[in-house]
Amino acid sequence: MQPTASPTPFEALIKPNLMRLLIQQPVWALVFATFYKSLDMTNRSEVDLHFGFWQYVIANLIASGVALGLGGLLWYGLARHYWLRDPAARLRLEHEGMYAVLPIPVAIAQALAMFIVCAPLSYWIWTRYMDWTDSWTPLVLNTTSFKTSLVFNAFACIVIFSVDVFRVRAHMQRLRAEKADRLHVEAQLQRLQAQMEPHMLFNTLANLHALIETQPATAQDMLAHLIDYLRATLSASRTGALPLREEMARVMDYLSLMQIRMGQRLQVSVDIPPHLADITVPPMLVQPLVENAIKHGLDPLPDGGWLHISATHRQHNGQNQLEIVVRDTGQGLQAAASTPRESHGHGGFGLQCIRSRLETSYGAQARFTIDAGPDQIGTIAVLQLPSQGLQAPALHHPQAAHP
Known part of the structure; x- marks a missing residue:
């Protein structure tokens, strides 16, 4: 029997996860747009001054796209380093999935660095989009701030990450049971x-x-x-x-x-x-x-x-x-x-x-x-x-x- 060729870092780290991560971005954008729009609807007297539903969708797509692009590149660079040099990282990938490749301290530092870079960048892109589409309203100008954007970004990151971690763990547990x-x-x-x-x-x-x-x-x-x-x-x-x-x-x-x-x-x-x-x-x-x-x-x-x-x-x-x-x-x-x-x-x-x-x-x-x-x-x-x-x-x- 011919030995199985060893996969490249891209084949081992990115290829099995890329489709799932790409598909879930618009899904989460719709989920959070629905959530934020429902918050608008609680104050019906001001509803006309708030964003439309699709503006919320676009804002969430901007944030998720920046996080996936820059955060994904940062994660892949670190994960590739450990995958190539640390046999334990390969074992963690095989048994626990992508989120276990990095050691816990490195993973925490990577997540913080990603948030520090991606949150301001996504806020800046969003404000440029608002200028370009001339979508500012008095209420939006009064209620929108960088701090508010950070809170919403942190909330979205925690929810998306937690759900995906549980999904990956469940999938790996099922694979271990089948094996x-x-x-x-x-x-x-x-x-x-x-x-x-x-x-x-x-x-x-x-x-x-x-x-x-x-x-x-x-x-x-x-x-x-x-x-x-x-x-x-x-x-x-x-x-x-x-x-x-x-x-x-x-x-x-x-x-x-x-x-x-x-x-x-x-x-x-x-x-x-x-x-x-x-x-x-x-x-x-x-x-x-x-x-x-x-x-x-x-x-x-x-x-x-x-x-x-x-x-x-x-x-x-x-x-x-x-x-x-x-x-x-x-x-x-x-x-x-x-x-x-x-x-x-x-x-x-x-x-x-x-x-x-x-x-x-x-x-x-x-x-x-x-x-x-x-x-x-x-x-x-x-x-x-x-x-x-x-x-x-x-x-x-x-x-x-x-x-």
Whole structure:
């Protein structure tokens, strides 16, 4: 896997936040214009002497534009310095967002410097605008002062900054929770592989030992399937999603090993249409269902039975879905539940892991059910996955965007 290129300071500090900051400027201008105009309306006898609504909007846009332009440049210069030279600043950006890049004393000094520069400048620009538009009225001249402008600027800065800080913190908390969920699912996948492979490998090697002298051709075939299976398992453990054909190729290697061990007791049929082979799915979704069907359904029966795997593409609530069905003619859920084995039936770790991984990959768009077959014969496990828009958990995560 190619290493991810390190982002530039602009890509890490500005790009993830620029659109949000630009959009919120006119929004806040409208909010404060509405607030200030409502203050005017409290004295209706003088309302005609006050600003119009859009004059308030323009005044707020001037103040916010100056603050964003000069304040943003000052913040970026300082943040770039710390981001390039202080690894702790990068960690703070990754975990807490843009407002945590600067050390607290530096951030306070930067905010004060920004206010000292931007407040007088925005007041000067606003007064020039009033002169240019000839918008002065006696009441405005009597009530407008630099001190009043400073108070309103300070109030607006505190409100806007506080709201944005809480929004950024909430966003970063959500990203941390999503990352924790993905790591948990990956740990479950690794645990599932650790549980499945030693058991299967031990049985396969025991069978190989028995077949080498009596049936060397069968032993060679079994060894080839084992090598392919282990190679595919290693590859699947390093990715978050893979085409259905690759998942099924690994399942078929596993089934070939089981058929050599069980002989005629295991009959398999597979129906995977070619046009579904390129649909991406999370790894290790089908094999736990197949192993569950063999281990708890077919293997306990003296005569074994049939295992059928199929995939279809259908519409559900207007969305394209891939439906994977694993059906067996084994002893069924009730008999399996009474068997003194670990992780049987729908409560087993492997099946719980499937549910968790589907929730992380697809949210509420995916479904997993396991039910008894007709007349309580065998089981039917059904996976319903959206065939587009997969958000599969990956073992190597690119750096997330930081507000």
